Amino acid sequence: NAGVMQNPRHLVRRRGQEARLRCSPMKGHSHVYWYRQLPEEGLKFMVYLQKENIIDESGMPKERFSAEFPKEGPSILRIQQVVRGDSAAYFCASSPPASLNTEAFFGQGTRLTVV
């Protein structure tokens, strides 16, 4: 059973470009969470999604950021018109339905660098 798969592992974008980060949850997991980790900081919650639904987006910046988890395919975190401050590691976690969040598993992350 493959773990949570994130791609790409590294992404370089110029200021003003779009960044698309993908997360394939573990098999059987229908809950996906996105977190952002800035250098020397802990992980900050961004958004929680279930299939085709955004459950909690209280940690998402109001502009330029969006997330989706379609019925088929991976979850996508999209950042439009990236700025230098978006440079960070973005982690995805997944958990089974009706589970304790203590069972969430993290992917290896996507490291976004904005130049």
Add this chain to the structure above:
Amino acid sequence: QKEVEQDPGPLSVPEGAIVSLNCTYSNSAFQYFMWYRQYSRKGPELLMYTYSSGNKEDGRFTAQVDKSSKYISLFIRDSQPSDSATYLCAMIRSGGNEKLTFGTGTRLTIIP
């Protein structure tokens, strides 16, 4: 004030020593407390979790929660160089599907 405070370190100890890592928190609604280990350039890996106050032991690792003081600890006995990593505490209000609130992480180095 951050909801969860954690000393970022760095912390260096000799191999074989007992390591103590700590977090404090301000939200009394937190009930589940987790410790994650994160190696450099990798994703966090759950070490153990504890529900409410008390102790939990797993091999060389012991987690303690004192809800009255809003203080949690992770102890590592007989520390090994392979324990060198960043340790993150995290907590949630209930056991259901909700966001984790993390500390900033403590960078630990075990010196052979």
